Amino acid sequence: MNLKVISRSIFEKKGGEYTYIIFFLIIFSVFIIFAIKPSLTTAYSLKKEEVDLTKVDQVYEEKISNITLIQTQIEENRDNLPLLNQSISEKPEVNKIVEDIKKIADKNSLTINKANIVNINFTKTNKEKQNVKLQMEATASFENLKLFIADVYAQRRLKIINELLISREKESTDSGDLKVNLTIDGYYL
Numbered sequence: 001m002n003l004k005v006i007s008r009s010i011f012e013k014k015g016g017e018y019t020y021i022i023f024f025l026i027i028f029s030v031f032i033i034f035a036i037k038p039s040l041t042t043a044y045s046l047k048k049e050e051v052d053l054t055k056v057d058q059v060y061e062e063k064i065s066n067i068t069l070i071q072t073q074i075e076e077n078r079d080n081l082p083l084l085n086q087s088i089s090e091k092p093e094v095n096k097i098v099e100d101i102k103k104i105a106d107k108n109s110l111t112i113n114k115a116n117i118v119n120i121n122f123t124k125t126n127k128e129k130q131n132v133k134l135q136m137e138a139t140a141s142f143e144n145l146k147l148f149i150a151d152v153y154a155q156r157r158l159k160i161i162n163e164l165l166i167s168r169e170k171e172s173t174d175s176g177d178l179k180v181n182l183t184i185d186g187y188y189l
Helices: 003-011 015-076 078-087 094-107 142-154
Strands: 111-118 130-140 159-168 178-188
Touching (some): 015 078, 094 111, 094 130, 094 142, 130 142, 142 159, 142 178
Antiparallel strands (some): 111 130, 159 178
16 A cells, blocks of 8 residues: 555544534434433333332232131121120120129129229220229129129120139128129120
8 A cells, every 4th residue: 555545544634424423423312312211211110110019919919818808707607796796795785784793693692792883985996895894792602603603604795704802701600601802894895
């Protein structure tokens, strides 16, 4: 090759080639900003929405399975629902509790000396069980006390003997009566 041709090709201004490259880069940048960036933003937001919907779907599936489980339990216990309503009423029904205890006490020769009702909350709650405390002082023989306790637990209305203190009376008699302090809890919703 000729040295003149080589030096001319090296030192010659090539302005036309740079102009095309600059226009190409400007057009490509505009294309990226207005065409590709919105597409990428849309794809990202759709992917995020898919993840969120998957989480919501899992929560809904769990809720649906809980509902079907509850429905199955209700179907299995449908015949027992009246018994459940009798065991825990929706209202305190203190008079019913006292009446039931009085009948059992009379039946089993338990003499009630003193009875108090404590801790009744008449405000509406969120369907959690609440209790009515019945504190009693009574006298009875040991056998009658055992029968009384058995009858309390045999009733349909749920009652629990929370405290039971048995002592001899100070004036001991031939009958062998015991002094009994009871705390009976009755429940309601």
